[in-house]
Amino acid sequence: NPTQVGTALQVFHNLGTLKDTIASVVDGYCTVLEENIKNALDIKVLTQPSQTVTRGGPGRAAMPTPGNTAAFRAALWTNMEKLMDQICAACGQVQHLQKVLTKKRDPVSHVCFIEEIVKDGQSDILYKFWTAVTQTLSSQFQSATDSSMFLKQAFEGEYPKLLRLYNDLWKRLQQYGQNIPRNFNASGTCTDLFAELQQMEEDTQDLFMQKTQDYDPEKALKDSLQQYEAAYLSKSLSRLFDPINLVFPPGGRNPPSSDELDSIIKTIASELNVAAVDPDLSLAVAKNVAKTIQLYGVKSEQLLSTQGDASQVIGPLTEGQRRNVAVVNSLYKLYQSVLKAVHDLMGSAVQPLLNSVGDSVEAIIITMHQEDFSGTLSSSGKPDVPCSLYMKELQGFIARVMSDYFRHFECFDFVFDNTEAIAQRAIELFIRNASLIRPLGEGGKMRLAADFAQVPL
Incomplete structure (x- = not known):
């Protein structure tokens, strides 16, 4: 409740401890979130079949057994969803605190409380908090995946799912900035606080609703995912290239069959569909698809007959001409199918x-x-x-x-x-x-x- 927050801030201001109290509160949120991140990525907890966590001995590493890999993945994504909820809740509380600080004034000196917090330098406690959270995410994710190959494989192999969680978190943070609680009850020293906060929202934009040349809060959030995105795109390119290399063996002289071409097209459509969770990821995968089609063209070009029998028009169709016809038909089917898959994805x-x-x-x-x-x-x-x-x-x-x-x-x-x-x-x-x-x-x-x-x- 903004009125209760304003009253509490007034008490700490009267005691002369406002700055230290705010710093302690924000640091407390950061500490709790850091612990939440560690717990969400704790491989020992994730690999336990029950709630009892056993201590590891020398040379003993916590890892999922082959039969428990699915349970490990399920537990990991459940933890990640809870972590996103915890981050969102903490951000909302710090954001709310800053909004009250920005407009609450001492009734005697009329000094704005935010001026008491930081008289010089950055007065945006939400900015400081968000910077600390994003840096903690990056460092903890790096540390966890460096020490566990299973975590690394999960985040790299299911990167679109991880990215979707981050995108959902970002949307929730933006929505929270637009839906500040309206249960203000102006009384005593908090008179017109609701109106002032409304005016502040009109005058200034929230951290999660804007980006500047110097700082992009959404990019700061996703920086912790860069290594997993690079690995995912590399594996995606391999998945796209593999069926093409398979149907164009060294020394082969015939283009792929219809079934083989259908397999290539399904792989392309699958990669595009999975990447549709994020525009930037879709663009990156689309570039991989372009490389895939280019590879198909290069492989097909190597099958073409360029000898004299390819251009003769005197006798019946030669073997070289038949092969060229088959290559053209194969390329045309690929062109039509990929175009349809891309068009359908655009439509959806x-x-x-x-x-x-x-x-x-x-x-x-x-x-x-x-x-x-x-x-x-x-x-x-x-x-x-x-x-x-x-x-x-x-x-x-x-x-x-x-x-x-x-x-x-x-x-x-x-x-x-x-x-x-x-x-x-x-x-x-x-x-x-x-x-x-x-x-x-x-x-x-x-x-x-x-x-x-x-x-x-």
């Missing part, structure tokens, strides 16, 4: 946004029935009839969607093709609902005609 990525846009457009159109179309024609000459309010709202919404969302896509044709169905549905719904409007006066007919004129715009 934008479909949630398209669904929301379509639902919003339909909801706005239906509001035409809330307007009055029963009016008569104006008696003053040629009427200048404006369009209806729902049409103005619809135009404003479409303009905002185009500006805020669709303009960021570089594939304009793809966006146009996918939004065409929304436009068709909107026009159909508009005509159907317009035909149902009752009562409809002469003035309403003119306004409805003006609405129809705005549809192509």
